[in-house]
Amino acid sequence: MRRNDDYWGAKPQIKEVILKGVKEEAARVAGLLAGQADVISNLPIEDIERVSKHPRKRVEKVVGFRMYFLGMNVAFKPFDNKLVRQAINYALDPYVMLKHIYDGNGAVVNGPLGSNWVGFDPKIKRYPYDPNKARELLGKAGYANGLDLKLYFAPDRHLKGKEVCEVIANQLGKVGIKVELISQEYAVYWGKDGVNGGKLPLYYAGSNGSDADTYFDQYFRTGTSKRIGYSNPEFDKLIDEEQRTGDHKKRVAILQQAGRILMEDVPFAPLYTLSEIYGLARNVIWKGTPDNKILASEMKIRV
Numbered sequence: 001m002r003r004n005d006d007y008w009g010a011k012p013q014i015k016e017v018i019l020k021g022v023k024e025e026a027a028r029v030a031g032l033l034a035g036q037a038d039v040i041s042n043l044p045i046e047d048i049e050r051v052s053k054h055p056r057k058r059v060e061k062v063v064g065f066r067m068y069f070l071g072m073n074v075a076f077k078p079f080d081n082k083l084v085r086q087a088i089n090y091a092l093d094p095y096v097m098l099k100h101i102y103d104g105n106g107a108v109v110n111g112p113l114g115s116n117w118v119g120f121d122p123k124i125k126r127y128p129y130d131p132n133k134a135r136e137l138l139g140k141a142g143y144a145n146g147l148d149l150k151l152y153f154a155p156d157r158h159l160k161g162k163e164v165c166e167v168i169a170n171q172l173g174k175v176g177i178k179v180e181l182i183s184q185e186y187a188v189y190w191g192k193d194g195v196n197g198g199k200l201p202l203y204y205a206g207s208n209g210s211d212a213d214t215y216f217d218q219y220f221r222t223g224t225s226k227r228i229g230y231s232n233p234e235f236d237k238l239i240d241e242e243q244r245t246g247d248h249k250k251r252v253a254i255l256q257q258a259g260r261i262l263m264e265d266v267p268f269a270p271l272y273t274l275s276e277i278y279g280l281a282r283n284v285i286w287k288g289t290p291d292n293k294i295l296a297s298e299m300k301i302r303v
Contacts, residue, residue, distance in 0.1 A: 012297040014296055022040075028042070041294055059280075061278075062287065062288045063106060066208040067109055068272055070151075072269070074230050084143065086127065091177070092172070096167060097164050097271065106272050107273055113212050119213070145176070149202055150181075151169065166181065189203070196226070207219070208291070216235075217243075229267075
């Protein structure tokens with residue numbers, strides 16, 4: 001692509017950009033290290049140290065927008081019981097997942113949203129890791145002898161999804177919830193017989209965006225999707241109101257109010273957002289973006 005010198009906006013420093021799609025991680029990193037690429041996205045965690053130590057390359061990391069969570073479809077038992085959903089939240093410790101699987105490259109979600117999303121409320125806190133509280137709630141829900149559940153995930157879609165779900169199964173097992181992991185290709189997982197058709201009671205997923213309206217509307221508004229099966233008239237009313245509101249501050253306040261309802265009902269278990277990791281030549285001046293977009297118009301070359 002060539003720079004359009006007749007464009008009305010600010011003129012980028014770079015005159016020409018060549019884009020290459022390289023799916024294989026090893027080939028992408030090798031191309032960067034060999035000087036065949038100046039910038040690559042989705043740098044594997046395992047290669048961060050190698051690229052960082054290279055004399056002519058560097059690593060750029062920024063906490064991304066994509067949030068990961070467990071979806072609990074309330075149309076299925078036992079997820080129609082709020083106490084069970086709350087128990088699962090108390091039973092999970094995403095800090096362990098982030099530290100040991102992703103080497104700390106990300107941030108635990110504190111509430112229903114990542115801290116870089118519109119609608120984030122710093123006053124909302126996630127359920128603390130408390131296995132005893134989880135067992136207590138399961139007993140109150142009528143499951144003192146435990147539960148058997150199936151957890152669905154798509155390893156070809158979610159980075160290290162299998163490893164994460166193994167940790168989730170282990171943590172839930174400690175409170176009496178026996179979990180069977182079911183791996184599916186993404187086309188099956190997301191299809192009409194999967195998440196998008198509302199056929200999976202419990203699943204590991206991610207949602208990408210930057211405004212709470214997108215996530216709240218897609219997953220939790222009555223009738224929008226079968227993914228969660230959740231319905232709360234008070235929540236719906238707030239979403240209707242914020243979508244009619246042009247004042248940004250008022251919108252944020254309404255979204256925060258909706259978030260508090262979700263954290264009480266928890267038809268999901270929020271986990272974490274991962275860092276977007278880029279590998280760059282050291283003479284490329286650029287900070288990276290949380291949405292995994294490579295914006296050459298914002299880059300400069302140090303000469």
